[in-house]
Amino acid sequence: MPGPCLIDDYLAGLAAELPAPIVEELADGLDETYRCYLGQGLDPAAASQAAVAEFGEPRVIVAAFTDASGGRRTARRLLAAGPAVGLCWAVVLITARAWQWPVPLAARVLFGVALITVIGLLAVAVLGRRYRRVCRAAATACAGTAILDAAMIGTVLVTAPALAWPVAVAVVLSAGRSGFALRNVHHALTG
């Protein structure tokens, strides 16, 4: 039967990109559309072609779901908060002459690499077109952000010679961002 076969292929294409509950919902809508065309007198092949055409191109649907995903929303918020939190930490590090702190070079390099990796993952989550890749990148970036914030807070509290108000502001902002990131790891992963 050519009709349902075309619909099955269409849904299989969506299932390769989107989570099962979303595909189940789309399958229900596509079935309704197909039945509607059958009710108008079309044969199964024509009805399935009309239903698939009415539903739209799979890449457009996947792109719209990717844009609406929890991973992308979370990544956008983390990227938007990044410059403000980063600026606070920059003020803290410069005013406290952080280059004189007894932090091993390897730890500094590791932190820098981790920071660039998290920013890269956030960029993938904001700009990517593949639903699953976007969600995985966002979830990993959430975890990475929380770890980086914890590392910064821990390092400053242990190493900084004197705590001033810029440190308090940076710690509060970083702790808030870290909490947001941790709360949204699962949300980002599940879309």
Add this chain to the structure above:
Amino acid sequence: MLLPMRAEELKGHLDALLLAALENGPQHGYAVMEALRHSTGGRLDLPTGTIYPALHRLEASGLIAGSWSVATGRRRRLYQLTAAGARALSGKRADWRDFAAMMSTALEGRPCPGPA
């Protein structure tokens, strides 16, 4: 002859249309699309598949609530307006009235009715 409304023309207004479609009670995605077609006199020219991500976005914003139900032996996701969604719809209607009045004044030289 009335031309179909395309996605780019609906940009910014689709959320209000979806909220309005759900105003009379819970609907599943396809029924929402049918309600939109009915309310726009069949001029809506959107791929049906793109309605679903828009519904998911509204659900994530807390303006509608989605739940699974079982109908005729298969699972179906239903959406209904939340209290926040009803407030948002009311606000969007008021914004649209102001916008439409302003555009009518600017484009057709009609007297501006002023704020409602």
